[in-house]
Amino acid sequence: MSVIDEVLKNNEAYAKSFSQGGLVMPPAKKLAVVACMDARLVVSRLLGTREGDAHVIRNAGGIVTEDALRSLLISHYLLGTQEFMIINHTDCGMLTFQDHELHARLQKETGTDVLAPQRFYAFADLETNVRHQIQKIRAHPWAPKNVPVRGFIYDVKTGRLREVAAHPKSRDAAQA
Numbered sequence: 001m002s003v004i005d006e007v008l009k010n011n012e013a014y015a016k017s018f019s020q021g022g023l024v025m026p027p028a029k030k031l032a033v034v035a036c037m038d039a040r041l042v043v044s045r046l047l048g049t050r051e052g053d054a055h056v057i058r059n060a061g062g063i064v065t066e067d068a069l070r071s072l073l074i075s076h077y078l079l080g081t082q083e084f085m086i087i088n089h090t091d092c093g094m095l096t097f098q099d100h101e102l103h104a105r106l107q108k109e110t111g112t113d114v115l116a117p118q119r120f121y122a123f124a125d126l127e128t129n130v131r132h133q134i135q136k137i138r139a140h141p142w143a144p145k146n147v148p149v150r151g152f153i154y155d156v157k158t159g160r161l162r163e164v165a166a167h168p169k170s171r172d173a174a175q176a
């Protein structure tokens with residue numbers, strides 16, 4: 001049995017006891033999260049949220065890409081979220097390679113170059129990466145000015161989130 005067949009069986013059991021059919025579309029906690037796709041992060045579990053509580057936008061690295069920005073803008077302007085949270089994590093796969101290496105490898109293996117993706121967004125420093133994602137949101141002309149944007153590193157060994165100050169000098173303020 002393929003894994004997809006296996007999880008479809010799980011879903012049958014899930015649907016049998018499903019009781020959340022009355023939820024509305026706007027997230028109840030008015031929270032939007034951009035998180036890495038890493039399988040060790042079960043975002044609702046580590047945040048203690050439930051169905052209907054938050055938007056969770058995930059990709060490799062927890063990067064504020066053009067597509068993540070698109071989702072955040074829809075999340076705020078159409079569905080009312082009022083706080084944005086970025087979650088990166090320790091032991092992230094994006095720390096283990098460089099864009100140009102993967103690009104060259106895939107070009108070689110497939111024998112062709114591509115227009116997209118232009119970038120993989122691999123990074124060398126977690127804190128710097130989190131800061132850059134905060135900055136990408138805050139610097140966007142359509143970013144809502146009244147919405148807090150806070151960044152965190154999730155420790156895959158302890159399950160704990162640690163806040164990363166948007167600017168290194170204001171680290172103490174962010175942790176207060």
Ligand SMILES: [Zn+2]
Pocket residue numbers: 036037038060061062089091092093094
């Ligand atoms: Zn990751």
